[in-house]
Amino acid sequence: MDLLDLMRRLHVKNSTKIVLLVADGLGGLPLQAGGKTELETAQTPNLDALAARGVLGLSTPVLPGITPGSGPGHLGLFGYDPLQFQIGRGVLEGLGIDFDLGPNDVAIRGNFCTLDAAGNISDRRAGRIASEIGARLCAKLDQIKIPGVEVFVRPVKEYRLVVVFRGAGLGGNVEDTDPQKTGVPPLDPVARDAGSKTTADIARSFLKQAREVLKNDAPANFFTMRGIDKRPHIPTFEEVYGLRAGAIAVYPMYRGLARLVSMQVLDAGQTLDDQCRRLEQSWNDFDFFFMHFKYTDSTGEDGNFAAKVERIEQLDSAIPQIAALKPDVLIVTGDHSTPSKMRSHSWHPVPVLLAADSCRSDACTSFGEAQCLSGGLGQFPAKHLMSLALAHAGRLEKFGA
Amino acid sequence: MDLLDLMRRLHVKNSTKIVLLVADGLGGLPLQAGGKTELETAQTPNLDALAARGVLGLSTPVLPGITPGSGPGHLGLFGYDPLQFQIGRGVLEGLGIDFDLGPNDVAIRGNFCTLDAAGNISDRRAGRIASEIGARLCAKLDQIKIPGVEVFVRPVKEYRLVVVFRGAGLGGNVEDTDPQKTGVPPLDPVARDAGSKTTADIARSFLKQAREVLKNDAPANFFTMRGIDKRPHIPTFEEVYGLRAGAIAVYPMYRGLARLVSMQVLDAGQTLDDQCRRLEQSWNDFDFFFMHFKYTDSTGEDGNFAAKVERIEQLDSAIPQIAALKPDVLIVTGDHSTPSKMRSHSWHPVPVLLAADSCRSDACTSFGEAQCLSGGLGQFPAKHLMSLALAHAGRLEKFGA
Numbered sequence: 001m002d003l004l005d006l007m008r009r010l011h012v013k014n015s016t017k018i019v020l021l022v023a024d025g026l027g028g029l030p031l032q033a034g035g036k037t038e039l040e041t042a043q044t045p046n047l048d049a050l051a052a053r054g055v056l057g058l059s060t061p062v063l064p065g066i067t068p069g070s071g072p073g074h075l076g077l078f079g080y081d082p083l084q085f086q087i088g089r090g091v092l093e094g095l096g097i098d099f100d101l102g103p104n105d106v107a108i109r110g111n112f113c114t115l116d117a118a119g120n121i122s123d124r125r126a127g128r129i130a131s132e133i134g135a136r137l138c139a140k141l142d143q144i145k146i147p148g149v150e151v152f153v154r155p156v157k158e159y160r161l162v163v164v165f166r167g168a169g170l171g172g173n174v175e176d177t178d179p180q181k182t183g184v185p186p187l188d189p190v191a192r193d194a195g196s197k198t199t200a201d202i203a204r205s206f207l208k209q210a211r212e213v214l215k216n217d218a219p220a221n222f223f224t225m226r227g228i229d230k231r232p233h234i235p236t237f238e239e240v241y242g243l244r245a246g247a248i249a250v251y252p253m254y255r256g257l258a259r260l261v262s263m264q265v266l267d268a269g270q271t272l273d274d275q276c277r278r279l280e281q282s283w284n285d286f287d288f289f290f291m292h293f294k295y296t297d298s299t300g301e302d303g304n305f306a307a308k309v310e311r312i313e314q315l316d317s318a319i320p321q322i323a324a325l326k327p328d329v330l331i332v333t334g335d336h337s338t339p340s341k342m343r344s345h346s347w348h349p350v351p352v353l354l355a356a357d358s359c360r361s362d363a364c365t366s367f368g369e370a371q372c373l374s375g376g377l378g379q380f381p382a383k384h385l386m387s388l389a390l391a392h393a394g395r396l397e398k399f400g401a
Numbered sequence: 402m403d404l405l406d407l408m409r410r411l412h413v414k415n416s417t418k419i420v421l422l423v424a425d426g427l428g429g430l431p432l433q434a435g436g437k438t439e440l441e442t443a444q445t446p447n448l449d450a451l452a453a454r455g456v457l458g459l460s461t462p463v464l465p466g467i468t469p470g471s472g473p474g475h476l477g478l479f480g481y482d483p484l485q486f487q488i489g490r491g492v493l494e495g496l497g498i499d500f501d502l503g504p505n506d507v508a509i510r511g512n513f514c515t516l517d518a519a520g521n522i523s524d525r526r527a528g529r530i531a532s533e534i535g536a537r538l539c540a541k542l543d544q545i546k547i548p549g550v551e552v553f554v555r556p557v558k559e560y561r562l563v564v565v566f567r568g569a570g571l572g573g574n575v576e577d578t579d580p581q582k583t584g585v586p587p588l589d590p591v592a593r594d595a596g597s598k599t600t601a602d603i604a605r606s607f608l609k610q611a612r613e614v615l616k617n618d619a620p621a622n623f624f625t626m627r628g629i630d631k632r633p634h635i636p637t638f639e640e641v642y643g644l645r646a647g648a649i650a651v652y653p654m655y656r657g658l659a660r661l662v663s664m665q666v667l668d669a670g671q672t673l674d675d676q677c678r679r680l681e682q683s684w685n686d687f688d689f690f691f692m693h694f695k696y697t698d699s700t701g702e703d704g705n706f707a708a709k710v711e712r713i714e715q716l717d718s719a720i721p722q723i724a725a726l727k728p729d730v731l732i733v734t735g736d737h738s739t740p741s742k743m744r745s746h747s748w749h750p751v752p753v754l755l756a757a758d759s760c761r762s763d764a765c766t767s768f769g770e771a772q773c774l775s776g777g778l779g780q781f782p783a784k785h786l787m788s789l790a791l792a793h794a795g796r797l798e799k800f801g802a
Contacts, residue, residue, distance in 0.1 A: 029761055033454060037761070062800055064781055065788030066407070069801035082801065083402050092802045345799055347792045348761050349779075369761060379779035 003079065003383060004240050006399070007390070011242040016328035016393040018243070018288045019279070022077060023315055024070070024254075025297030025338025027350045027369060031305055038296075038305060038340060039351060040368035042312035046319035047332060047353065047367040054330075054355030056364045057377020059385060061336050067347045073335030074257045078290075079241070079386030080234060087260070088172065088229025093162050095256020097154055101231045106170050106199055109227045110153075110161040111178060112137065112220035113186070121182050125159045126220035134158055137220055144209045146202055161223065163206070171196030172230035174203060179224075186224050203228070236262035237288070241390060246282055248275045249292035258290055272314065276321040283325055291322075297345075300338030308340050329356045329392045331385065332367070349379055356392035404482065404784065405641050407800070408791070412643040417729035417794040419644070419689045420680070421786075423478060424716050425471070425655075426698030426739025428751045428770060432706055439697075439706060439741060440752060441769035443713035447720035448733060448754065448768040455731075455756030457765045458778025460786060462737050468748040474736030475658045479691075480642070480787030481635060488661070489573065489630020494563050496657020498555055502632045507571050507600050510628045511554075511562040512579060513538065513621035520586050525579065526560045527621035535559055538621055545610045547603050562624065564607070572597030573631035575604060580625075587625050604629070637663035638689070642791060647683050649676045650693035659691055673715065677722040684726055692723075698746075701739030709741050730757045730793045732786065733768070750780055757793035 001009075028038040061068040061076045062083065071092050072082030090107035101107055112134060114123040135155040141163075142153040149167035156162055173192040179185075189203035203225060214221045237245045247258030248268045255265045266282055268275050275291055282289070293315055299308035315332075323330065337348040351372045362376035373379075377388070390396045402410075429439035462469040462477045463484065472493050473483030491508035502508055513535060515524040536556040542564075543554040550568035557563055574597040578588045590604035604626060615622045638646045648659030649669045656666045667683055669676050676692055683690070694716055700709035724731065738749040752773045763777035774780075778789070791797045 029759070033762055058779070063404070063407070063788060064778075064785040065790075065792035065797060066411070067792065067797065067799045069799050072801040083407070086402075087801060089802050342759065346759070347789075347797075349777075370764065373763060373777060373779075374775065379781075 003081065003387070004235055007079065007240050007387060010396045010399060011240075011390060012395055012397055013242050014394055016287070016395060017283070017325070018329040018389050018393050019291065019322060019327040019331065020077065020289065020389065021291045021293070021322065021330070021332045022074070023293045023296040023312070023332065023334050025300045025336060025345065026334025027337025027339070027346070027348050028300065028308065029339035029341045029348065031341055037369050038300070038308040039312055040370065042309045042316065044312060044316040044367055046316045046323075048365060050319065050323070050330065050332070050355045051353055051367040051371065052365045053359070053361065054353055055359040055362055055377055056367065056372045056375025057352045058349035058369070058372045058375070058379045059333065059352050059382040060349055060379065061382045065347050067345050068336045069345065070253055070335060071257060074254065076382035077333070077335055077385055078237070078261050079383055080261065081383050085232050085234055087232060089227025090162065090229050091231045092253070092256075093156060093160070093227070094164060095260070096253040097156055097162060098252040098255060099152070099154060099162060099164065100259070101164070102166065103231065104166055104168055104170065106165045106172050106228060106230055108163040108203070108225045110163050110223045110225055112159040112161065112223045114219040115222045119185050121179065121184060121186060121224075123219060124178065124182060124224070128158050129220050131155065131157055133220065134161060137214065137217060140213050141210055144206060144213065146205055149202055151206065159220065163225070165199065165202050170199045170202070170230070172199065172228060174200045174228040176228070177207070177225045186222065189225060189228070199228070231260060234260050238262065241288070241386065242395070243288040244286045245288040245290065246286040247290045247292070248278050249290070250275065251292065251294050254292040254294070263290060272318050276318055279322065280325065296334065297338045300340045301343055303340050303343040305340040328394075329354065329389050331389060333385070350382065352377055352385065354388060354392065358392050404480065404788070405636055408480065408641050408788065411797045411800060412791060413796055413798055414643050415795055417688070417796060418684070418726070419730040419790050419794050420692065420723060420728040420732065421478065421690065421790070422692045422694070422723065422731070422733045423475070424694045424697040424713070424733065424735050426701045426737060426746065427735025428738025428740070428747070428749050429701065429709065430740035430742045430749065432742055438770050439701070439709040440713055441771065443710045443717065445713060445717040445768055447717045447724070449766060451720065451724070451731065451733070451756045452754055452768040452772065453766045454760070454762065455754055456760040456763055456778055457768065457773045457776025458753045458755075459750035459770070459773045459776070459780045460734065460753050460783040461750055461780065462783045466748050468746050469737045470746065471654055471736060472658060475655065477783035478734070478736055478786055479638070479662050480784055481662065482784050486633050486635055488633060490628025491563065491630050492628075492632045493654070494557060494561070494628070495565060496661070497654040498557055498563060499653035499656060500553070500555060500563060500565065501660070502565070503567065504632065504634075505567055505569055505571065507566045507573050507629060507631055509564040509604070509626045511564050511624040511626055513560040513562065513624045514587070515620040516623045522580065522583050522585060522587060522625075524620060525583060525625070529559050530621050532556065532559050534621065535562060538615065538618055541614050542611055545607060545614065547606055550603055552607065560621065564626070566600065566603050571600045571603070571631070573600065573629060575601045575629040577629070578608070578626040587623065590626060590629070600629070632661060635661050639663065642689070642787065643796070644689040645687045646689040646691065647687035648691045648693070649679050650691070651676065652693065652695050655693040655695070664691060673719050677719055680723065681726065697735065698739045701741045702744055704741050704744040706741040729795075730755065730790050732790060734786070751783070753778060753786065755789060755793065759793050
């Protein structure tokens with residue numbers, strides 16, 4: 001019996017509330033050996049009080065040593081094994097621009113490129129054209145018609161775009177057309193299985209028209225296709241956990257990830273204050289709230305230790321508003337680590353704080369990586385966080401008699 | 402997606418160097434409750450300095466409570482699940498005498514035995530004949546010809562020998578002929594599957610001739626066959642990890658295990674000094690070095706606590722030479738525990754030390770079992786050590802976007 005089956009079988013419904021507050025890229029590293037991490041450096045009186053009341057631990061998003069992207073990081077937190085449920089690059093790009101991908105959609109990440117007179121790629125990113133140019137070219141491509149399918153072309157940023165083919169029975173298993181080098185022509189979209197032959201034909205037909213449409217638009221006189229895929233079939237939060245789940249995320253990518261597991265995406269506004277207000281206003285409508293805070297990751301990716309510390313302190317200052325709602329279970333964690341020292345996501349285990357009346361409290365009195373290492377939750381795969389949340393919310397029956 | 406597929410997909414190449422120093426049977430036990438283990442008793446200033454800089458943990462070679470042999474112990478360290486990749490006893494015996502087993506070889510462990518006048522086994526080890534006698538009898542058996550296959554017979558030690566049949570299409574699935582008791586005749590070599598029928602026929606024909614050849618050599622007037630098997634198909638280190646790997650091991654068994662995963666086996670000389678010199682000389686030729694130190698295991702198996710402590714101190718004194726090469730990742734661990742109190746391999750978790758610039762250092766300041774228990778790596782399956790090594794060497798891409 002796999003984990004989701006177990007949850008399906010054991011979950012019960014009650015009136016408890018669970019809040020999962022995800023500070024993106026929360027885990028960090030000290031700048032110097034023996035020093036403190038960002039989280040340990042930050043002044044976090046509210047998180048520390050929660051830590052004293054609750055229980056700490058460290059989660060492994062995928063496997064030891066594996067650095068997750070945002071997709072696998074969040075799926076793990078939502079209790080779905082990220083190695084079992086994989087999300088194609090095209091789908092993630094679609095989610096990232098708030099495109100509402102349906103089960104009949106094939107999503108493709110596109111890169112505008114430059115073709116020379118011989119038809120070979122001379123620049124794989126079309127000189128990194130401005131976003132406005134990309135948007136204008138996407139509007140032109142969006143006019144292309146293919147019989148039997150709907151076509152959507154949307155700009156992402158600079159030379160990046162998303163193409164979606166919507167139609168019944170389209171397979172998503174088609175090779176990239178980006179040859180990953182210059183001096184050669186783009187590749188043909190080749191189906192990897194019989195069920196994706198129609199998709200490959202549609203892509204070929206679309207690319208033929210696109211070449212004509214863009215022929216005078218150098219440097220962006222063509223585009224390549226990557227990460228062609230459908231959204232994976234992911235069982236819904238409601239079906240697996242019996243939870244009515246609401247997502248309160250400012251950034252499109254995280255709204256999209258919440259939509260993948262069929263959470264209801266709420267209007268989050270622009271700021272953490274807006275998000276907290278939304279939480280208050282929606283409190284009676286859901287059992288589970290996923291709140292996402294982006295800036296602990298973006299400051300980490302900027303390599304800005306001090307700014308990440310400041311963002312953690314900002315997060316800390318929002319805790320009283322959330323705690324005032326008296327959630328039965330309040331979890332504060334990250335989807336992965338983003339040490340500002342590394343300026344990137346990393347594989348290091350992620351701090352977890354779980355506060356509930358049923359915690360077997362540990363000796364930890366502040367929220368930080370070193371304290372988490374001795375926390376009562378130990379080190380555990382992130383995919384087990386949801387069953388812990390449900391248990392502390394009294395939402396899981398006994399297994400076996 | 403299994404672990405090796407994940408490694409295949411995520412690994413990248415760069416110029417970093419990884420050293421995996423395996424002190425065989427490193428883990429131990431105190432002689433008296435509350436006392437110190439061998440590793441904790443030893444004076445290890447160099448390992449302690451590494452521990453302070455790096456991160457510690459405890460690895461489980463196979464599963465909790467499972468005591469591994471050298472084969473599973475090392476496969477786990479090399480990142481191959483020891484329950485998935487199993488090595489037959491005949492193959493291991495072949496590796497242990499430095500016999501270069503190929504993919505067409507069926508390897509068999511033999512035991513010289515004594516048959517009485519009725520053809521029943523009266524001694525399963527032929528009175529533990531001297532090694533010189535075993536070697537002389539093997540030379541006689543090595544003359545036996547079987548049409549269509551090459552036959553190799555090599556002495557191991559005392560009454561033990563290795564027989565190898567080399568030929569295309571030979572299956573390795575044949576029952577032992579050792580009945581595991583006396584007073585009965587040896588068993589017939591019976592094929593367990595259709596593909597091994599030819600092998601069983603060859604074995605039968607070989608045994609018939611062997612009985613004739615040995616008939617006047619009592620007490621060793623016959624031999625039994627055990628652990629008949631081919632070497633398992635194990636994906637190469639290069640293919641899985643993209644690593645050019647060199648093995649520096651004094652003992653044949655460990656050279657053989659390195660060869661199983663297609664490491665290049667280097668001339669290791671006879672001493673730890675020789676091994677360190679080889680490491681220096683080969684530094685530019687490989688990305689990954691497996692160094693093996695046998696004596697922490699053999700002193701443990703002798704039940705000699707003080708000698709094991711001394712060997713650990715000898716190992717410690719070699720650390721500066723290795724560290725001077727500035728490996729990006731230096732790991733010191735064992736393939737299993739061999740507590741001298743037990744005089745045998747054991748299932749106890751194995752101390753792990755990983756030193757790299759990207760470590761999230763823990764509070765540990767010396768290398769020992771108790772400190773490892775509070776180390777930042779936690780307790781983890783040994784098969785995940787390789788992905789941690791690659792991550793710290795910057796050799797793994799992000800999983801998912």
